[in-house]
Amino acid sequence: MYRGSQFGQKILYFDVETTGIDPKRNGVFQISGMIEVGGQVLKEFNFFCQPPEGTEISSKALEVTGKTVDDLWSYPVPAEAYNKLTFEMSRFVDKYDTKDKFYPCAYNGQFDLEFVNQFFIQNGDQYFGSWQNWQLIDPLPMVRMLSYSGVLSLPDHKLGTVAKYFGIEIDAHDAMSDIRATRELVQLLKKEFSTLDLKGKYGKEDLPF
Numbered sequence: 243m244y245r246g247s248q249f250g251q252k253i254l255y256f257d258v259e260t261t262g263i264d265p266k267r268n269g270v271f272q273i274s275g276m277i278e279v280g281g282q283v284l285k286e287f288n289f290f291c292q293p294p295e296g297t298e299i300s301s302k303a304l305e306v307t308g309k310t311v312d313d314l315w316s317y318p319v320p321a322e323a324y325n326k327l328t329f330e331m332s333r334f335v336d337k338y339d340t341k342d343k344f345y346p347c348a349y350n351g352q353f354d355l356e357f358v359n360q361f362f363i364q365n366g367d368q369y370f371g372s373w374q375n376w377q378l379i380d381p382l383p384m385v386r387m388l389s390y391s392g393v394l395s396l397p398d399h400k401l402g403t404v405a406k407y408f409g410i411e412i413d414a415h416d417a418m419s420d421i422r423a424t425r426e427l428v429q430l431l432k433k434e435f436s437t438l439d440l441k442g443k444y445g446k447e448d449l450p451f
């Protein structure tokens with residue numbers, strides 16, 4: 243058990259595959275993740291499930307993911323994936339402790355975060371925020387800032403393109419590979435940004451916090 247804030251920062255890296263791009267109309271059918279505590283990866287998971295009943299299935303989403311409708315309905319019911327996910331998170335976070343939360347982390351992560359939140363709601367749980375602090379760690383805005391600043395010049399900001407530039411191995415269309423690449427990219431950017439002494443340059447000692 244690693245429940246409690248004394249174990250250091252806890253990060254939930256995650257990636258979802260969905261039946262479309264609208265979290266209210268479409269649904270999750272795969273949730274993959276990695277749990278890091280105090281800088282150490284302690285758990286990886288990969289759960290498949292049927293889309294929640296009533297959600298729309300986009301033909302474009304099936305094309306992108308290489309799945310068929312029959313594939314989706316062959317998976318376990320959503321409640322099974324929900325129960326497995328909350329069980330794994332409960333091993334590392336006490337959802338009743340306001341100081342013991344995951345930092346959610348994903349590439350272009352607002353998309354994934356909204357879908358997972360909706361997945362919880364569709365399973366009768368409005369409290370996904372009990373597990374994580376909504377302080378999304380997403381390397382994509384950092385990459386965009388580096389491009390805007392002229393530090394990077396890339397044809398696009400897809401994870402595969404960015405990973406290749408930084409020499410990070412990635413297997414396209416594999417959720418766990420995306421997550422591992424995202425973690426490596428976060429670690430690399432964190433190291434680079436940690437050299438900036440912004441507090442020493444701009445910090446004010448008389449701030450009321």
